[in-house]
Amino acid sequence: MEALVKVVSKFYIYIIDKDHYNGVSVKTSLEKALGEEIAVKVFPNAEACQQQMNAVKEERPVVAIVEYTENKRINRETGEHMVDFIKRMSPDTAVIIFSERSNSESALQALAHGAHDFVIKDQFLHEHIISAVKKCL
Numbered sequence: 001m002e003a004l005v006k007v008v009s010k011f012y013i014y015i016i017d018k019d020h021y022n023g024v025s026v027k028t029s030l031e032k033a034l035g036e037e038i039a040v041k042v043f044p045n046a047e048a049c050q051q052q053m054n055a056v057k058e059e060r061p062v063v064a065i066v067e068y069t070e071n072k073r074i075n076r077e078t079g080e081h082m083v084d085f086i087k088r089m090s091p092d093t094a095v096i097i098f099s100e101r102s103n104s105e106s107a108l109q110a111l112a113h114g115a116h117d118f119v120i121k122d123q124f125l126h127e128h129i130i131s132a133v134k135k136c137l
Contacts, residue, residue, distance in 0.1 A: 010039045013133065014061040016049050016082065017042065018069065022125075026065070029126040030133060046082050053089045060090040063136045065129060067121070068099040068110060080113040087114050094136035098125065 013030060017023035023042035030040050041061075043049040049064070066082045083095050094116040102120050111118055117132040119125065 010037055011137075012059055012061040013038055013040045014049055014052075014064045015040060015042045016044075016046055016064065017067045018044060019067075020044060022121075026126060026129055029130060033130045034133070046085070049082075050085060053086075061086075061093050063094045063096060063116075063133050065096045065098065065133070066110075066115075068097050080110045083110045083113040083115045096129065096132045096136070098129065 015023045015026055017026070020042070023044075027040040027042050031038065041052070043052065046066075053060075064082075064086050066086075083097070086093050086095050095110075095114065096117045096119060097110045097115045098119040098121050100121045108118070116136055119128045119132055
């Protein structure tokens with residue numbers, strides 16, 4: 001009797017968040033909501049994500065979730081700069097920006113640069129990110 005083999009092809013989701021706890025928390029929520037077919041990686045800053053994308057060319061995220069911060073000294077490659085980098089490295093990757101500020105001019109600029117969605121970092125962050133990611137898939 002032939003054994004049935006389930007082939008699972010994983011797709012990658014990258015999260016760039018300076019708040020490690022929040023990034024891991026969002027990762028866990030995404031894994032629960034989307035199941036085994038995803039592999040979520042959390043990066044503390046844009047530079048770490050860029051190093052990963054430069055080093056592992058065959059691994060491209062389907063979705064990149066990028067925190068936008070107003071403080072450029074904390075995470076200087078955010079917003080439109082990160083959208084441009086991801087789109088240059090992986091044009092088919094959907095980029096979701098999230099921010100604590102709903103009126104962030106730079107976050108709106110990131111949307112103009114090709115970000116797929118903008119999510120407010122509030123008590124419903126996980127639900128909104130899951131919804132935004134599902135729209136991208």
